[in-house]
Amino acid sequence: MHPQVSRALSAAAGTGRGRISHKALLAGGLATALLLAACGSDDSGDAGSSEDGTTDISVGAIPIVDVAPLYLGVEKGFFDQQGLKLKIETAQGGAAIVPGVVSDQFQFGFSNTTSLLLAASKGLPLKVVTSGVATTGKDGADFGAVVVAEGSAVKTAADLAGKRVAVNTLNNINTTTxxxxxxxxxxxxSGISYVELPFPDIPAAIAKGDVDAGQVVEPFLTVAQNQGMRQVASNYVATHPELTIAAYFTSANYAKANAETVTKFTTAMNESLAYADSHPDEARAILSTYTEIDPAVQEAVTLPKWPSQVSEESVNALSELAVQDKLITSAPDISQLLP
Structure with missing residues (x-):
């Protein structure tokens, strides 16, 4: 086996914002993806163009609030204007999307920043094309937070020390933040016992006392608060006031061979991000087209920020945290990862 493939296989599991088993990840074609990454590609010229001049591309995405701009951009025709015909492929999390992009199952993908840093540290040739989602920067009013039961003795973030805290994925962005x-x-x-649970299951686990606290994002944050739970930490805000939590990316090989398509996707995606950020009512309304969300919760969720620029400073902060928490041994060269 190629040494780069071997190294990446040993540590690639658990790199998603969503939850997926390590065995399923390895069985799902990661080895093929890593082999392609290690061997590189000799393709040249933009691929996928049809006779009418449009280019078919697939985008791997997680059906959560974060990706509202992607769906809104399709509805508004921003991608059509660039001659792109999108097929959005939903996945359980970034752990499935990263190898999917590397193996060209998806031409573009959405994944949290820490997952991309972990993948880059293992030699996977990824390239961020634009920002995906960012914190609101408002403590107590972000789209992600740590919540506890109403009567919990945990009052502040410091009180989480030594407690059982649920997160959707171990050793990733939510544990480090x-x-x-x-x-x-x-x-x-250091004494926190992290428990891996899907976001939808975390409020119930807190209510039953299976865990002392849980990190959740919208719409599960609103669901938890509607059940009487309260916030004790805005972990994204605490990490950086402009934290780039996730990004859209492609493979370095695809970017090199299809530079024009990448430019068109980035242009359309940036227009979509800006539109969603300045039209929150429309961004909120689009949620019902790709998620199963209660209408009352849909109206109450806190929307994130959708800047088109990646905060390099915040990516560096996440990289340093990944090293500090021993997710990786050394920080990757983010200049090779970021636009």
Missing amino acids: VNKAVRDAGGDP
């Missing part, structure tokens, strides 16, 4: 919030509040996160 919660650790950061705890440290900054004067607590020691």
